[in-house]
Amino acid sequence: MKRSSVVLAACLLLMACSKEDPAPEPVRPVLSIEVKSEDHESLGRFAGTIQARYESNLGFRVPGRIARRVVDVGAEVEKGALLAVLDPTDQQNQLRAAQGDLARVQAQWINAQANARRQQELFNRGVGAQAQLDIAQTDLKTTQASLDQARASVNQAKDQLNYSELHTDHAGIVTAWNAEAGQVVSVGQQVVTLARPDIKEAVIDLPAGLAERLPPDVVFRVAGQMDEQVSTTASVREIEPQAQSATRTRRARLTLAQTPAAFRLGTAISVTLSSAIAPRIELPLSALQETDGKTRIWVIDTQNQTVQPRDVAIISRDANTVLLHGGVKPGERVVSAGVNSLKPGQKVKVDEDSPR
Template sequence: MRRLGLLLGAGLLGLAAAGGAWALRHRPIEVPVAREERDVPIRVFGLGTIEAQVASRIGFEVAGTLAEVLVDHGDRVPVGTVLARLAPAAQQARVAKAEAGVQSAEAQQGRVAAAFDRATALAQQKRATSQRRRELASRGTTSPEAAELAETDAVAAAADLALARADLAVARAALADAQAVLLAERTALAKHTLTAPFDAQIIARLREPGTALGPGEAVFGLVAPGSLWALAYVDEGRAGAIREGLAAEVRLRSLPGEVFPGRVVRIGLESDRVTEERRIYVRCLRCPPQPILGEQVQVEVETGRLPAARLVPEAAVEGFDGSSGRVWVIEDGRLRQREVRFMARTLDARLALDPGLPADLPVAARVLTGFREGRAARPAS
């Protein structure tokens, strides 16, 4: 009898445990559901750096030894400011030689011009003499031989004049060549002085006096202070709604607590084929006092606002392809999976449900252990 009672008790306990397990397995589960929110901002995030739209490394166009460096790192210089000079002695000597060449060519041209004037006068005199001799010979006053001799002299004088004219053209060409050489040497001398090509800030001083430089070797790094912007890389899958002129917020890594307002001013026309990112350029409306080129920045671009939306965390969506996915809903007190569309994605990885979905259909905001098709469920309070 005692054994029978023990067996009966054990059986009752087993039945109770099985009933409890069945109740736990089949009782309605409380599901947190998506709630409607108002005025939901839609933002796109990108990481990047501070860059300059107008930046250059400049140096001398000619070779030489650096004699003077007149500005330093951090200086702001207006356009045309003298930044550095090369030692000019050798080039000054070339200029002096070219000037002497011009003077010699001018003297030669003067001598040839005088010879041309003399030849012109002689040719005119010989022509007049020949004309008179022909008239006298026609009247029988002088011999034909004298007229022929005068004609020959006139022809010879005309040839001398042509030769003098050619010599004058050669002298003029020589003078022009000497002047061109002088201009080239003076231009080369001017290139021994390096000036600012635009209103700039010196961000790098790369050479010091005494350095032998080759043509084009950089001496300074310059940027135009007003051309600084943030270059951000945005995932192609999130960048489609970004347009020029949209408001943006910029956060510097060195000033994480401050937000600098900006505006999108350029969208790159070529994406990175490896990282599949698009380049977005943002100009700040209120800039930091001393931006540093290359500093890492975080950029958020607001692409729009939703007056009202139900938001579901992306983690609660299965098979999300960028525009649609499967979510858990409660229909007639039972869990069901349904394919739905989404109209936007927030910066905190929540998806806005398509407003075409019935507003009274509860959508699970979190997937819990025990979710399965047909499981009894009710929205959590």
């Protein structure tokens, strides 16, 4: 009896040793994303340029044919710099004619002055008539007026000659030429555009619908297209009251908070519009699992490398993303793909963030 008990115990021990230990559940790799709270809503991104706030369209004050252009587009000029010159032949001829008239009137004035002096002397000696003296004095006054007029004509002709040269009245940068050498221009016709580089602004074209419903707290972020690290904020200075018929856009001019040195005239920029909103959480649509009428996400325990489901409430969704109202906190990580095959407490291997 004792021997049989020993044999039975040995058999039981062998049977226990022959049973295989259950295999551990495999660790599943998952794509994940870190939860971030958004407190600004993007209203769009638009291309634009840096332009001068003040520009002058300059033209000649006299008509004529442009003889030469002195500077090219992009040139920086100082106050009083020469920009272009007209053929001065007509103005020179007018000046010569005015100077000839002046010489003739000066000779007449000298004769009238001598005649008036002579008639005064004769009248003082009692041999001259009062009528002759009055005529001589009247001729002197008339000739004096003609002399003043001739002198004014000479000054005017000199001014007309000076106007055949186009000079700047302030320092600036030449941004456009609207006439070429050899072209005949009229008085005041736009010839060259001069921009003042001291005050710059951003210029963009906004869709008419967006321009009409811009929120009062809209924020404009202006960045260079070649280097987005060069950026600043801006505010609306003016928006054109009417939309352009071809594009249905309205031009907006923005005052820059700062003007980086890289923002030269003509620099291409991108302007991002955003406005403040109540904090919300946006996740990719693939992070949702909808079963039994419930919507949930899978939150990763980063210490234990496990996942647990969590019910969430949806604000809105589109084809790619979903907005959540609570249920998860910023900084937590959630599974962003393959949620339908997960189990509570399952071990996972977290990969890099997946793109939204």
